[in-house]
Amino acid sequence: MRVALHEAGHSFAAWRFGQIPGPVTVVPGPRWAGTAHHERQPVPVADLDAVDVSMPYLAWPAAVRHDVDVQALITAAGYAAEEALRRTPGRCGDPLAARAAELAAARPLTAAEERLVLADREDTTDATDDERLASLMLLAHGHDPVTGSAWLHYITATAKACIARDAPRVLRLAGVLANRGTLSGRAVIEILEET
Ligand SMILES: [Zn+2]
Numbered sequence: 001m002r003v004a005l006h007e008a009g010h011s012f013a014a015w016r017f018g019q020i021p022g023p024v025t026v027v028p029g030p031r032w033a034g035t036a037h038h039e040r041q042p043v044p045v046a047d048l049d050a051v052d053v054s055m056p057y058l059a060w061p062a063a064v065r066h067d068v069d070v071q072a073l074i075t076a077a078g079y080a081a082e083e084a085l086r087r088t089p090g091r092c093g094d095p096l097a098a099r100a101a102e103l104a105a106a107r108p109l110t111a112a113e114e115r116l117v118l119a120d121r122e123d124t125t126d127a128t129d130d131e132r133l134a135s136l137m138l139l140a141h142g143h144d145p146v147t148g149s150a151w152l153h154y155i156t157a158t159a160k161a162c163i164a165r166d167a168p169r170v171l172r173l174a175g176v177l178a179n180r181g182t183l184s185g186r187a188v189i190e191i192l193e194e195t
Pocket of ligand 1: 078079
C-alpha cells in the first residue's frame, strides 16, 4: 500500500494542478517500485525563450514559474502522500531539501540541461524523484541554495496540505491502484472525479 499511496500522490497532484494524468502502476520496474505519468500542459515558447536563468526566479515569466512549481509539486507529491496519509516520519522538508542540495552540489546543471529541464515535455525520463527535484531546484534557484531549500520546503508543504485536504480521494485512488496494479490515465481521472 505504501507504493500505491506514493504513486496515487503523484497522479492526484497532476490532476489537482491542471495536468492530465496518464498511466500509473505499482508493478516494479528496474529502478522504481512504481511509476505515475502525466501529460504536461504546454508553456508558450515566447515565455520559455524569455527565461534568463541568471536572473532571480521571481523575475522569470509567470507561466514558466507556474510550470516549474507544478512539476516540483507533482514530483514531491509521492513522498508527501506517504507522509500525510501514513503519518510516518517521511522525507519531506529537511531530509528532502538536504538530499536535493547534495545532488545539486554534486552535479551542477549545464546550460543545455537547463534548457532541457525547462522545455522537457516528457515525465518519463529515468530520473528518480530526488534527482528530478534537485534538477528543478537548481534550475530555479541554482545561484542561491538558501532560497532553493526554502522553495523546496514550500513545495513539499503545499503538496502535503493539498493531499491531506483531499485525503479520501487520494486513498480511494491508492486502494484501486493497489488492487489492480496498473491504471490507465482515463481510469485515474474517473476515480478522482467520482463524488
Ligand atoms: Zn515517486
